[in-house]
Amino acid sequence: MQTAASITQNSHLSPIPRARSQTHIRPVTFHAPDCVIYAQGQRSRSLYQIEYGAVRIYRLLADGRRQIVAFHLVGETFGFEINETHGFYAEAMVNTGLTTVERAAGGQLNDRLVGVALKAMVRAQEHLLVVGRQSSLEKIAVFLVDLADRQDGTDLIDLPMSRIDIGDYLGITIETVSRTISKLRDMGIVKLHNARSIEIIKPEKLRMLSN
Amino acid sequence: MQTAASITQNSHLSPIPRARSQTHIRPVTFHAPDCVIYAQGQRSRSLYQIEYGAVRIYRLLADGRRQIVAFHLVGETFGFEINETHGFYAEAMVNTGLTTVERAAGGQLNDRLVGVALKAMVRAQEHLLVVGRQSSLEKIAVFLVDLADRQDGTDLIDLPMSRIDIGDYLGITIETVSRTISKLRDMGIVKLHNARSIEIIKPEKLRMLSN
DNA sequence: CGAGCCGTTGAAACTAGTCAATTATTGTGG
DNA sequence: CCACAATAATTGACTAGTTTCAACGGCTCG
Numbered sequence: 001m002q003t004a005a006s007i008t009q010n011s012h013l014s015p016i017p018r019a020r021s022q023t024h025i026r027p028v029t030f031h032a033p034d035c036v037i038y039a040q041g042q043r044s045r046s047l048y049q050i051e052y053g054a055v056r057i058y059r060l061l062a063d064g065r066r067q068i069v070a071f072h073l074v075g076e077t078f079g080f081e082i083n084e085t086h087g088f089y090a091e092a093m094v095n096t097g098l099t100t101v102e103r104a105a106g107g108q109l110n111d112r113l114v115g116v117a118l119k120a121m122v123r124a125q126e127h128l129l130v131v132g133r134q135s136s137l138e139k140i141a142v143f144l145v146d147l148a149d150r151q152d153g154t155d156l157i158d159l160p161m162s163r164i165d166i167g168d169y170l171g172i173t174i175e176t177v178s179r180t181i182s183k184l185r186d187m188g189i190v191k192l193h194n195a196r197s198i199e200i201i202k203p204e205k206l207r208m209l210s211n
Numbered sequence: 212m213q214t215a216a217s218i219t220q221n222s223h224l225s226p227i228p229r230a231r232s233q234t235h236i237r238p239v240t241f242h243a244p245d246c247v248i249y250a251q252g253q254r255s256r257s258l259y260q261i262e263y264g265a266v267r268i269y270r271l272l273a274d275g276r277r278q279i280v281a282f283h284l285v286g287e288t289f290g291f292e293i294n295e296t297h298g299f300y301a302e303a304m305v306n307t308g309l310t311t312v313e314r315a316a317g318g319q320l321n322d323r324l325v326g327v328a329l330k331a332m333v334r335a336q337e338h339l340l341v342v343g344r345q346s347s348l349e350k351i352a353v354f355l356v357d358l359a360d361r362q363d364g365t366d367l368i369d370l371p372m373s374r375i376d377i378g379d380y381l382g383i384t385i386e387t388v389s390r391t392i393s394k395l396r397d398m399g400i401v402k403l404h405n406a407r408s409i410e411i412i413k414p415e416k417l418r419m420l421s422n
Numbered sequence: 423c424g425a426g427c428c429g430t431t432g433a434a435a436c437t438a439g440t441c442a443a444t445t446a447t448t449g450t451g452g
Numbered sequence: 453c454c455a456c457a458a459t460a461a462t463t464g465a466c467t468a469g470t471t472t473c474a475a476c477g478g479c480t481c482g
Contacts, residue, residue, distance in 0.1 A: 059340060062422040067343045069336055082329045087336075114325060117332060118293045124335035125280055125298075129270060131342045132278045132382035134439080136470075163429065171343035173471060178430055194479085195429060211273040345471085347438070374461060387438055389462055406447080406461060 026099040031092035038079070042086050046100040047116060048079045053096025054160035057088050058168065068169040070123055071161060073150050077101065080116045094160045131171050139170040140180045141209035144190070148200060155200040156193075163195075237310040242303035249290070249301050257311040258327060259290045264307025265371035268299050269379065279380040281334055282372060284361055288312065291327045305371045342382050350381040351391045352420035355401070359411060366411040367404075374406075 028051055031037060037048065040059065048055075050072055057070040057078060069088065072078045081087055101112065130142045143166065148157050159166075163174040170177070181198070184190045189206050191199045200206055239262055242248055248259065248266065259266075261283055268281040268289060280299065283289045292298055312323065341353045354377065359368050370377075374385040381388070392409070395401045400417050402410045411417055 061340070061344075065344075067340050069339055082333060114328075117325075117329060121328060121332040121335060122293060124332060124339060128280055128335060128339055128342060129272070129278050131339060133272075133276075134382075134469090171345070174429080175431085175472080176470060179470095182430070345437090384439060385461080386440080386463085390438090393462070 028097045028099055031096045031098065033092055033094050035092045035096075037090040037092060037098065038086050040086055040089050044079070044081045044084060044086050046079065046102050047077050047113065048090075048098045048100055049077045050074050051097040051099055053098075054093045055090055055096060056093050056161065056165055056169075057090050059088050066168045067171075068165060069127065070120070071147075071165075071169065073160070077112075077116050078120070080113060080120060082117075093162075093165065136170070136172050136176050136180045137183065138209060138211070139172065140166075140177065140184065141206050143170060144184075144198065144200065145206055145210045148203075155203060157198045157200065159196045159198065239308045239310055242307045242309065244303060244305050246303045246307075247300065248303060248309065249297050251297055251300050253297050255290070255292045255295060255297050257290065257313050258288050258324065259301070259309045259311055260288045261285050262308040262310055264309075265304045266301055266307060267304050267372065267376055267380075268301050270299050277379045278382075279376060280338065281331070282358075282376075282380065284371070288323075288327050289331070291324060291331060304373075304376065347381070347383050347387050347391045348394065349420060349422070350383065351377075351388065351395065352417050353422075354381060355395075355409065355411065356418055356421045359414075366414060368409045368411065370407045370409065 037055065052074055055072040055078060056068050057072065058066050058068040060066055079090065130139055133139055144157060148155065151157060163177045167174045167177045185192055189202045191201050193199060251270065263285055266283040266289060267279050268283065269277050269279040271277055290301065341350055344350055355368060359366065362368060374388045378385045378388045396403055400413045402412050404410060
């Protein structure tokens, strides 16, 4: 096993992350937490694949509120946009390494692009179902279950995002996020190792809530 | 001008709708209000274009609640799904005429299909922003503005959907829908000719609310 | 070790939901 | 065509849940 990726920097900080082993050499750009990957209105260039770390996709509303439309984790690809310019912001939430996937010349839609778009659509639709739900308990439950599933289905969840991020993703305040997670703890369903590390003690009950 | 579409029936009722003039002869299937066009789990066959009428796309949640993910109006195309089977229900909300657009053989993605998918994704993302908003006043405002824009930008909105539909679309109850619209009326922003016909009196104020 | 940020918890205010009653609209049969 | 029934929409009173404002604890980083 050899490190096959060169590292380019894109931030003020510069830890040396280990790239996952790859068959082809691809440059990995590094992004520190809260570092902008692309901005709303910016020209859309390519797709991004997450080698390590996590990313939030969001839009700013006119009154300053922020709606996070998606979180992307290790191994996932994001950055597809219909228009020439990005309609959303993308930011790293933790130390993040990205490789880029260039668009086919002439703006042609290739299979990879369409695949990413379709996945994004499914995500958006699923997210819609969650945000449309009434109770914060359900929202948090769905959120945790989804995250656990995407992290190889382990019951020990590592949260790369802050409470604010979670709130802006689910459409609730950070206080409600915190209170709801505390409630799940009091119900014996989860255990908080620390604020960013949650263990699911009773997965079946959590799934019952998330339905 | 000649009627170029043959009519096939797909319901218990049978008014004779007028087809819009077309260059090619396409069969128009008729659907009475609340008539299912396709069901969740059903095999996905083709795309549908609305010749007249309106359609709701929704999913049923385990606890019996219903999340409407989209409304489709005259001239719009819907029915695209990633999987072989539909993940959503589609129902006519009023008397509706549809023409079908067959998928290319072999499940190949053609341009038309991709276009519809992309539009659906944008809609889903926009919808997300709306449902994620806090106040019902904003939600209703956005909903009305969007509907007005899609109905040729006229200030006289014809609502093909019930209050229940609106509620299930915005994630609020019918009582709140009703109260909020009444509030807009009391504020002098809209005028209700009847429950299904709303005139926007002060478009700028409505847009201000919808941001 | 202290400053500052993040997260948690508490109390009050408010928004939306629930339950219930009334009115309006639509459809049906005499 | 009218009366009645059934459904849809509105409005009111009350309750529950979320937000807001505020204080406090804990972790991280210089």
